Amino acid sequence: MSDLLERLRARGWRLTSQRRVVAEVLDGEHVHLTADEVHARAAARLPEISRATVYNTLGELVALGEVLEVATDGRARRYDPNAHHAHQHLVCSGCGAIRDVHPHGDPLAALPADGRFGFTVTAAEVTYRGLCPNCLPPQAP
Amino acid sequence: MSDLLERLRARGWRLTSQRRVVAEVLDGEHVHLTADEVHARAAARLPEISRATVYNTLGELVALGEVLEVATDGRARRYDPNAHHAHQHLVCSGCGAIRDVHPHGDPLAALPADGRFGFTVTAAEVTYRGLCPNCLPPQAP
DNA sequence: TCCTAACTTGGACTTCGTCTAAGTCAACAC
DNA sequence: GTGTTGACTTAGACGAAGTCCAAGTTAGGA
Numbered sequence: 476m477s478d479l480l481e482r483l484r485a486r487g488w489r490l491t492s493q494r495r496v497v498a499e500v501l502d503g504e505h506v507h508l509t510a511d512e513v514h515a516r517a518a519a520r521l522p523e524i525s526r527a528t529v530y531n532t533l534g535e536l537v538a539l540g541e542v543l544e545v546a547t548d549g550r551a552r553r554y555d556p557n558a559h560h561a562h563q564h565l566v567c568s569g570c571g572a573i574r575d576v577h578p579h580g581d582p583l584a585a586l587p588a589d590g591r592f593g594f595t596v597t598a599a600e601v602t603y604r605g606l607c608p609n610c611l612p613p614q615a616p
Numbered sequence: 617m618s619d620l621l622e623r624l625r626a627r628g629w630r631l632t633s634q635r636r637v638v639a640e641v642l643d644g645e646h647v648h649l650t651a652d653e654v655h656a657r658a659a660a661r662l663p664e665i666s667r668a669t670v671y672n673t674l675g676e677l678v679a680l681g682e683v684l685e686v687a688t689d690g691r692a693r694r695y696d697p698n699a700h701h702a703h704q705h706l707v708c709s710g711c712g713a714i715r716d717v718h719p720h721g722d723p724l725a726a727l728p729a730d731g732r733f734g735f736t737v738t739a740a741e742v743t744y745r746g747l748c749p750n751c752l753p754p755q756a757p
Numbered sequence: 758t759c760c761t762a763a764c765t766t767g768g769a770c771t772t773c774g775t776c777t778a779a780g781t782c783a784a785c786a787c
Numbered sequence: 788g789t790g791t792t793g794a795c796t797t798a799g800a801c802g803a804a805g806t807c808c809a810a811g812t813t814a815g816g817a
Contacts, residue, residue, distance in 0.1 A: 525797050574733050578726035585719035592715050596746035605737035666766050
């Protein structure tokens with residue numbers, strides 16, 4: 476985690492207490508937090524931090540590639556600190572829970588060049604949807 | 617398209633003029649419209665239709681599986697009338713344009729049961745990201 | 758033709774995110 | 788250590804997208 480702060484400093488970041496706290500919140504918990512959750516946890520350590528700063532900092536971390544933005548349905552964006560390890564997401568349609576998953580193979584390979592409409596394709600995001608054990612309806616025996 | 621209206625009637629829908637217009641807008645154009653665009657096109661034919669009704673109707677069509685919701689980044693949801701033909705989406709990171717694409721294979725097969733955390737996985741959505749020909753920066757020779 | 762539950766309406770409201778002007782401060786130079 | 792300055796932060800207004808609600812309307816069966 477001091478790794479993260481050092482990478483940020485190396486890229487010319489001014490290391491303010493606000494940015495440090497946001498980076499530590501993301502780096503400390505390997506879960507997928509919304510911006511508001513990040514703000515709440517950051518505010519627990521630095522009560523006067525503003526929402527705008529949290530949004531700014533998250534946006535910068537995403538632009539630097541240190542954090543991934545996960546777009547779940549119509550809900551709030553979530554932020555995934557696990558950006559340095561390729562993975563996909565499994566989302567519970569019931570409660571919105573997200574897990575990182577590691578499917579086989581490269582989804583990019585499944586899309587041949589002649590099916591790309593001239594696009595320069597750089598990434599493929601896979602979102603698996605289903606119900607988590609807690610949200611499964613009970614089964615008749 | 618009268619197919620769609622008939623399927624809806626068969627499922628017990630009351631066929632109001634508002635629902636008919638929304639269904640026709642989606643069915644007529646095989647593009648990916650936002651709710652506001654659907655509202656604008658519906659209002660061209662039925663000026664007094666309200667936003668709430670458009671949202672309600674789109675939500676019902678999605679629940680019935682007649683239309684897919686496509687979540688692009690942080691922008692407005694888009695609605696895809698091509699729900700009866702399996703496909704994935706290719707999104708331009710520059711302008712937000714969306715194309716339907718048809719990759720090989722089944723992405724669900726890439727996620728083994730022991731990597732599913734006990735979830736009952738029912739679907740896999742793949743979003744390819746890149747730049748469309750219009751948004752590509754010009755190449756040095 | 759009547760009745761009624763289902764549907765629609767307009768507008769207020771919520772949520773999520775962005776913007777702005779004014780104030781603050783990290784980091785560099787001395 | 789002190790001063791300087793441009794980058795950073797703040798509060799709150801603003802905006803876009805979507806939901807909710809009470810009152811009014813209507814499709815379709817009796």
